[in-house]
Amino acid sequence: MTATLEAPETKAGAIPSFEVTLRVRRYNPESEHGEESFWDEYTVTAHGTDRVLDALHKIKWEHDGSLTFRRSCAHGVCGSDAMRINGRNRLACKTLLKDVNPDKPITVEPIKGLPVVKDLVVDMEPFFASYREIMPFLITNGNEPTKERIQSPEDRARFDDTTKCILCAACTSSCPVFWTDGQYFGPAAIVNAHRFIFDSRDEGAQQRLEILNDKEGVWRCRTTFNCTEACPRGIEVTKAIQEVKRAMITRAF
Amino acid sequence: MAYGTSAVAKVDAPRSPYVRRRTTRGNYELYSWVFMRASGVVLIVLIFGHLFVNLMVGEGVHAIDFGFVAGKWANPLWQVWDLLMLWLAMIHGTNGVRTIINDYAQKDLTRGVLKSLLYLAFVIVVVLGTLVIFTFDPCPVNAPEHLIASFCPAR
Numbered sequence: 001m002t003a004t005l006e007a008p009e010t011k012a013g014a015i016p017s018f019e020v021t022l023r024v025r026r027y028n029p030e031s032e033h034g035e036e037s038f039w040d041e042y043t044v045t046a047h048g049t050d051r052v053l054d055a056l057h058k059i060k061w062e063h064d065g066s067l068t069f070r071r072s073c074a075h076g077v078c079g080s081d082a083m084r085i086n087g088r089n090r091l092a093c094k095t096l097l098k099d100v101n102p103d104k105p106i107t108v109e110p111i112k113g114l115p116v117v118k119d120l121v122v123d124m125e126p127f128f129a130s131y132r133e134i135m136p137f138l139i140t141n142g143n144e145p146t147k148e149r150i151q152s153p154e155d156r157a158r159f160d161d162t163t164k165c166i167l168c169a170a171c172t173s174s175c176p177v178f179w180t181d182g183q184y185f186g187p188a189a190i191v192n193a194h195r196f197i198f199d200s201r202d203e204g205a206q207q208r209l210e211i212l213n214d215k216e217g218v219w220r221c222r223t224t225f226n227c228t229e230a231c232p233r234g235i236e237v238t239k240a241i242q243e244v245k246r247a248m249i250t251r252a253f
Numbered sequence: 254m255a256y257g258t259s260a261v262a263k264v265d266a267p268r269s270p271y272v273r274r275r276t277t278r279g280n281y282e283l284y285s286w287v288f289m290r291a292s293g294v295v296l297i298v299l300i301f302g303h304l305f306v307n308l309m310v311g312e313g314v315h316a317i318d319f320g321f322v323a324g325k326w327a328n329p330l331w332q333v334w335d336l337l338m339l340w341l342a343m344i345h346g347t348n349g350v351r352t353i354i355n356d357y358a359q360k361d362l363t364r365g366v367l368k369s370l371l372y373l374a375f376v377i378v379v380v381l382g383t384l385v386i387f388t389f390d391p392c393p394v395n396a397p398e399h400l401i402a403s404f405c406p407a408r
Contacts, residue, residue, distance in 0.1 A: 177356055180357060180359055213279075213282070217282070219283060220282075252283055
């Protein structure tokens with residue numbers, strides 16, 4: 001038996017805790033506020049290891065059950081809980097409270113540019129519509145091989161960065177061009193097109209380039225790098241968009 | 254039922270504009286993007302060449318007067334130089350403002366009005382400028398004497 005087991009039991013309370021205030025932008029057309037969105041402030045006790053999502057859970061479970069937000073895996077993989085925290089798009093489940101200055105109220109808003117359904121939940125349909133348009137699936141010609149489609153490590157590395165996308169919409173909803181009218185394809189769709197355009201096994205690159213050559217395609221990108229900064233997966237989004245542009249130019253000339 | 258289906262879209266108006274419009278596909282935006290880069294590089298040479306010749310060479314800025322400009326436009330090189338500068342700068346600038354209007358105008362009507370004004374301004378400046386470069390005559394015949402420059406033979 002080791003000494004640690006005989007030591008007094010460590011409680012969660014032993015970890016230093018602090019009070020943190022969250023300013024949450026809420027919207028509920030069925031409430032007395034109607035079509036107006038409004039701010040609610042909640043003060044909860046949090047620990048240094050807590051993320052913004054933990055604080056939101058605490059609010060929903062202990063303070064106000066009507067607060068609505070999306071989350072599924074809660075570990076930065078499913079891409080459900082992208083929101084605007086202190087003015088920047090982040091995943092609530094990957095943002096530690098201590099990293100967003102808990103001394104001041106932390107603002108939490110739904111991601112911009114997509115219609116809000118309720119509180120922090122937005123309608124992702126326009127986002128997925130442009131994702132579907134770039135045909136995010138393998139396109140090939142000829143007979144199916146009897147074995148797997150072989151690819152060299154170098155060919156795989158060519159598009160490795162863009163395979164990391166979790167479709168959380170943090171990039172698309174951080175793009176000022178997308179905010180205007182939502183007609184722009186958006187960084188996420190282009191990133192996922194990039195993933196197939198530069199895949200040596202795929203043969204649909206011409207079709208995808210043709211789609212993104214649209215008036216609302218890659219040429220609306222103003223290289224503001226908001227998407228690269230917002231991406232919780234660290235994908236170099238703007239670089240991927242530039243590579244698609246280059247592929248189009250070399251195709252045209 | 255999933256969000257964004259027609260049943261939900263009917264509930265309220267804010268969701269309706271989010272239908273992606275089909276647009277005609279062409280290489281127009283590609284060429285305009287490439288043109289912006291190419292014309293930008295050419296304009297750097299043209300504008301700094303223009304500034305150097307006008308402001309630094311010889312007496313520099315003090316030499317600029319009616320006669321100086323008239324002398325420059327008597328030379329075909331400067332005619333072509335200024336014409337290129339006018340056209341490239343106007344197309345480059347108009348295209349730039351066009352993309353800004355596309356980025357910031359939220360309604361089709363606003364966008365249409367702003368772009369029409371832009372194209373109108375473009376046409377006026379380019380036509381007028383081109384006309385001046387090619388038809389410029391420092392010593393017009395039959396002009397009233399007080400309007401004729403001092404270096405003209407008629408004076």
